[in-house]
Amino acid sequence: MATMTTTSPRAGGMTKDERFVIFASSLGTVFEWYDFYLYGSLAAIIGAQFFSAYPPATRDIFALLAFAAGFLVRPFGAIVFGRIGDLVGRKYTFLVTILIMGLSTFIVGLLPNAATIGIAAPIILIILRLLQGLALGGEYGGAATYVAEHSPPGKRGYYTSFIQTTATLGLFLSLLVILFTRTI
DSSP states (O other): OOOOOOOOOOTTOOOHHHHHHHHHHHHHHHHHHHHHHHHHHTHHHHHHHHSTTSOHHHHHHHHHHHHHHHHHTHHHHHHHHHHHHHHHOHHHHHHHHHHHHHHHHHHHHHOOOHHHHTTHHHHHHHHHHHHHHHHHHHHHHHHHHHHHHHSOTTOHHHHHHHHHHHHHHHHHHHHHHHHHHHHO
16 A cells, blocks of 8 residues: 655745746746737627628637637647657746747737738638647646646645636736727
């Protein structure tokens, strides 16, 4: 029969580096989910810009399908970036996923609409949404694992819960930015 031993937290609490890992991972999760929720909240506006050749109901459906495409590839992002994290380290993998998400979101912001570049606009949009989904899939699990690896024994569940909490903060941040922008 196997016995379990518990490890008590070390004296003195967390190191500065451990606190930084938890803060940076949580902040990265905020921004990753912010990008994702921003698209979802603005799907009707995005649909009108990128699927303007279709009736309003159809363009809304296409915009939501592009949103769903990002969710469909998340498991693949988790598999790909999880493996990369095992091979080269979670820190570098985490930075790559944030870079992919940030660049994809930036390019979506600069992407000309369908009236300007035609069918290329929705195709590029969907490719960028797929990249965002891959990045989010890799970042979310990687951040939780990274935090767990740097948390004090006996407190891993508590500190990894910040990853889930900060995903919700990404939603609130996206809504605040939309509200602020619409108010101005």
